Amino acid sequence: MNRSGFRRIRLQRGSILLRVALFSVALTLVFTLVANMLPQVEGEVPEETEIDLAGLTMDDFIALGEGLFSGKGTCTLCHNNLGRAPDILQLNMDEISRQRLADERYRGKASNTEEYLRESMLDPGIYVVRGYGKKGTNDSESPMPAVDVAPILLNPLEIDAVIAFMQAKDGNEVSVSLPSAMPPAPAGQADSAPSPAVETVAADSPAALLRKYACSACHSIADSVSPVGPDLNGIGDRLDRAQISESIIDPNATIAEGFAAGMMPDTFAAQMTVRELNILVDYLASQKAGQ
Amino acid sequence: MTCVLLLAGLSIAVSGDASAATTIPAVAEAGAGIGESADGSQRAAIAAPKLSRADYPNIGMSSRSIVWILAQMHLFFAAFVLAVPLFVLVIEWIGVYTGDERYDDMAHEFMKISMTAYSITALFGGTLAFALFLLYPQFMTYMMHVFDSQVLVYAFLFFAESGFLYLYYYSWYRWRYGNAKWVHLTLGLMLNVVGTTLLLLANAWATFMMAPTGVDSAGVVTGGIWEIMRGPLWNPINLHRFLANIAFGGAVIGAYAAYNFLASTDRAARAHYDWMGYTANFIAILAFLPLPFAGYWLMAEIYAYSQQMGITAMGGILAWLFIVQAVLIGTILLAGNYYLWSGMSRSEGSKRYTWLIKYIAVVLVACFLVWVTPHTLIISADEMKLMGGSHHSILGPLGIMPAKNIAVNLMLIFTFLSFQLFRRADKQVTVSWAGFGNALMVCIYVVAIVNVIFAGIYYGYFTNTVYKVGSSVMQVVSTLVVIIAGVTIDTMMFKGAKKLPSEWGKVSNRAQYALFALPIAFTWLMALMGYVRSSVRTHWHVYTVMKDNSPDNYIPAIGHAGNMMTIVTLLFLLCVLFIFWISSLGDSRQPGPALIKAGET
Numbered sequence: 001m002n003r004s005g006f007r008r009i010r011l012q013r014g015s016i017l018l019r020v021a022l023f024s025v026a027l028t029l030v031f032t033l034v035a036n037m038l039p040q041v042e043g044e045v046p047e048e049t050e051i052d053l054a055g056l057t058m059d060d061f062i063a064l065g066e067g068l069f070s071g072k073g074t075c076t077l078c079h080n081n082l083g084r085a086p087d088i089l090q091l092n093m094d095e096i097s098r099q100r101l102a103d104e105r106y107r108g109k110a111s112n113t114e115e116y117l118r119e120s121m122l123d124p125g126i127y128v129v130r131g132y133g134k135k136g137t138n139d140s141e142s143p144m145p146a147v148d149v150a151p152i153l154l155n156p157l158e159i160d161a162v163i164a165f166m167q168a169k170d171g172n173e174v175s176v177s178l179p180s181a182m183p184p185a186p187a188g189q190a191d192s193a194p195s196p197a198v199e200t201v202a203a204d205s206p207a208a209l210l211r212k213y214a215c216s217a218c219h220s221i222a223d224s225v226s227p228v229g230p231d232l233n234g235i236g237d238r239l240d241r242a243q244i245s246e247s248i249i250d251p252n253a254t255i256a257e258g259f260a261a262g263m264m265p266d267t268f269a270a271q272m273t274v275r276e277l278n279i280l281v282d283y284l285a286s287q288k289a290g291q
Numbered sequence: 292m293t294c295v296l297l298l299a300g301l302s303i304a305v306s307g308d309a310s311a312a313t314t315i316p317a318v319a320e321a322g323a324g325i326g327e328s329a330d331g332s333q334r335a336a337i338a339a340p341k342l343s344r345a346d347y348p349n350i351g352m353s354s355r356s357i358v359w360i361l362a363q364m365h366l367f368f369a370a371f372v373l374a375v376p377l378f379v380l381v382i383e384w385i386g387v388y389t390g391d392e393r394y395d396d397m398a399h400e401f402m403k404i405s406m407t408a409y410s411i412t413a414l415f416g417g418t419l420a421f422a423l424f425l426l427y428p429q430f431m432t433y434m435m436h437v438f439d440s441q442v443l444v445y446a447f448l449f450f451a452e453s454g455f456l457y458l459y460y461y462s463w464y465r466w467r468y469g470n471a472k473w474v475h476l477t478l479g480l481m482l483n484v485v486g487t488t489l490l491l492l493a494n495a496w497a498t499f500m501m502a503p504t505g506v507d508s509a510g511v512v513t514g515g516i517w518e519i520m521r522g523p524l525w526n527p528i529n530l531h532r533f534l535a536n537i538a539f540g541g542a543v544i545g546a547y548a549a550y551n552f553l554a555s556t557d558r559a560a561r562a563h564y565d566w567m568g569y570t571a572n573f574i575a576i577l578a579f580l581p582l583p584f585a586g587y588w589l590m591a592e593i594y595a596y597s598q599q600m601g602i603t604a605m606g607g608i609l610a611w612l613f614i615v616q617a618v619l620i621g622t623i624l625l626a627g628n629y630y631l632w633s634g635m636s637r638s639e640g641s642k643r644y645t646w647l648i649k650y651i652a653v654v655l656v657a658c659f660l661v662w663v664t665p666h667t668l669i670i671s672a673d674e675m676k677l678m679g680g681s682h683h684s685i686l687g688p689l690g691i692m693p694a695k696n697i698a699v700n701l702m703l704i705f706t707f708l709s710f711q712l713f714r715r716a717d718k719q720v721t722v723s724w725a726g727f728g729n730a731l732m733v734c735i736y737v738v739a740i741v742n743v744i745f746a747g748i749y750y751g752y753f754t755n756t757v758y759k760v761g762s763s764v765m766q767v768v769s770t771l772v773v774i775i776a777g778v779t780i781d782t783m784m785f786k787g788a789k790k791l792p793s794e795w796g797k798v799s800n801r802a803q804y805a806l807f808a809l810p811i812a813f814t815w816l817m818a819l820m821g822y823v824r825s826s827v828r829t830h831w832h833v834y835t836v837m838k839d840n841s842p843d844n845y846i847p848a849i850g851h852a853g854n855m856m857t858i859v860t861l862l863f864l865l866c867v868l869f870i871f872w873i874s875s876l877g878d879s880r881q882p883g884p885a886l887i888k889a890g891e892t
Binding site: 006009012013016017020021023024025027028029030031032034035036038039040041042043044045046074077078082084134135143144145149150151152 | 550808
């Protein structure tokens with residue numbers, strides 16, 4: 001074969017290679033196009049909810065439960081209208097709970113709706129709704145995971161919030177009470193990263209509020225001594241509730257004798273919740289001389 | 292050629308960020324110390340580390356993307372080099388059994404291609420290992436702690452794999468006849484035993500991450516290595532990957548044959564590569580047909596392990612990608628069928644069956660359309676009003692699983708029919724009971740098709756969810772009965788059949804593009820399924836035991852994932868073209884100056 005013969009073969013092979021490459025790229029792009037035409041949804045990681053316990057109302061708590069039901073709790077994954085698990089959102093869970101408690105198949109210890117709902121989340125196998133048990137177990141085992149362990153990891157406060165939502169969604173009375181403190185992280189599951197929720201621990205007690213807003217950095221109060229601001233021991237004798245409240249919300253409105261204006265931050269009105277302010281004012285108003 | 296094979300088991304959906312490397316805060320609550328595992332060995336009681344974002348090194352690029360690409364490339368090549376020796380051994384044995392040396396030569400040519408791929412596998416494996424230790428140091432430390440000396444066994448086996456591979460390949464023509472051939476076959480067997488063991492070991496890492504066993508809820512090792520390895524998903528993944536690797540390997544070899552067929556002008560060479568392409572396609576489709584059943588077993592085990600995980604894959608955020616999967620598998624089946632129909636033209640005897648092709652094509656296309664029909668659509672209020680609800684009255688029912696089960700089973704049955712016609716095309720049956728055999732075969736087809744459709748419609752739409760799942764078993768069995776009965780009846784009926792004239796090489800160039808479509812679709816499909824398998828762990832490195840707190844700990848949207856899959860597929864194809872070129876380079880010889888001069892004059 002001569003030189004032009006080799007060249008012709010090389011050109012022919014190059015042409016085939018080019019066609020094969022174009023075909024491959026085109027087909028790959030078709031698949032890419034299909035993938036990009038579909039709804040683009042990212043699977044988000046459930047985030048720890050920052051809960052302001054001091055200002056938490058029952059409506060907030062129910063809303064928290066609703067968010068957990070479709071978010072971190074992953075309840076809607078199965079409890080929907082596709083028949084994988086009872087469609088809780090369409091059922092009046094107060095009525096349903098009472099029916100289940102009366103059912104002879106019920107093996108738990110709950111005596112009311114709240115207890116039943118909590119039990120069903122912590123130990124779903126106690127009562128398995130007919131037709132929804134694990135395959136081959138004759139409805140004796142539930143496919144539902146306990147919600148307080150991995151991967152769901154709801155804490156007691158969050159479980160209460162879900163119960164509150166379950167009760168409230170059909171207009172039933174909510175029997176769970178508002179939480180007073182953040183629960184500790186479950187053993188073995190606490191992340192080394194600080195949880196945002198931990199920042200608000202016990203923020204509804206006077207001591208926590210004094211600590212949270214660093215009052216004792218400038219004021220003498222209880223065991224703490226600081227000469228920067230007026231002494232708050234015995235403040236209840238000197239000021240009434242309205243004056244104490246004003247001195248926190250608008251500290252420059254009236255300046256205590258011997259102290260300069262502008263020393264105290266005027267940002268507490270924006271930072272504090274009404275409930276926090278009330279707790280703090282109540283506490284300071286109760287600080288009488290001789291206590 | 293050292294390195295790590297199949298490290299990809301550990302990969303994907305892990306990622307990284309920010310500065311300061313920290314030590315593992317890893318002492319278990321039970322207290323640091325020595326614990327005794329179930330097998331009696333003593334292990335330090337170390338819990339899975341709880342990482343903050345700052346614990347993930349940041350090199351300025353997405354750690355997940357880096358690991359994703361490297362892991363996928365490694366997996367592609369590992370799948371290829373583990374699969375090729377499996378069917379090469381079978382082909383070599385067929386050569387010995389039939390005495391036809393063409394089989395022996397073809398098997399050797401297959402091995403030649405996989406030799407270059409072996410080096411590339413090792414290169415990607417090593418790079419992946421470095422990337423994982425660099426970007427996810429705590430995670431890798433924990434995995435090394437859990438799997439302990441098993442990783443050394445793995446490394447040792449890799450040395451053994453290399454040894455057997457080189458011996459097997461380079462002794463091919465040295466030990467070709469007589470007793471020496473049996474020694475050679477034994478080497479091939481050993482190569483496959485070691486290779487498959489490597490696959491099983493690496494699979495254990497991946498399945499541990501999905502469904503950990505042998506550790507407590509904090510990740511402290513409580514069981515022996517056997518308990519850690521044999522998690523609930525290990526065997527389903529083993530089977531699925533074993534079959535998928537063979538299908539994938541066959542498809543890549545098919546592309547090699549197709550390329551050489553197109554590039555050859557010599558009649559004998561075209562005949563050779565046509566035959567090679569047919570054999571590779573046969574291997575790919577044969578291994579592909581049982582894959583849906585292996586996939587079904589895997590998903591059933593995932594549901595049994597965690598319904599939540601199963602629903603995340605099939606009915607949750609990842610459900611949309613099964614539409615892409617349908618497009619890919621549809622492409623594979625249509626390409627496979629088209630190649631078989633084109634290949635029938637090699638024999639005059641095929642004219643007896645060509646009238647059936649159009650019907651098979653109609654069924655395949657119809658089933659494909661059902662399969663890609665989505666159940667839910669993002670629609671506006673006006674569109675919903677026009678449709679009279681959130682689901683279309685016809686398309687809505689076609690979007691759910693029972694309809695898709697009917698479609699996929701019918702596609703498999705009709706693909707088998709194409710294969711059966713292809714096999715019969717160059718034969719004339721001679722047995723006296725041919726009429727009965729054909730009638731029986733037709734009956735089996737009809738009953739199976741009716742059963743698949745009936746089970747899908749009746750149990751899928753008119754009973755509750757529990758029976759829906761059960762009905763799919765009935766459908767799968769119907770499909771399997773057709774395949775097994777078809778192979779059995781044809782083997783008996785065509786024994787001693789008259790061979791009709793058939794000519795290798797007499798096939799259209801267009802048919803070769805079907806052989807290119809197969810590996811492209813397979814490659815993309817493997818990447819897609821890897822994304823699903825990895826994503827079902829959601830934001831966990833090791834499900835329920837070790838959280839992923841890296842910046843990439845969310846499941847990426849299907850579009851982003853699709854772009855990544857395209858990148859890895861094109862990269863892989865580029866490498867494969869390089870391998871083909873390298874393989875042909877060894878056979879070519881530059882003409883000497885004197886020869887060229889003589890040619891010019």
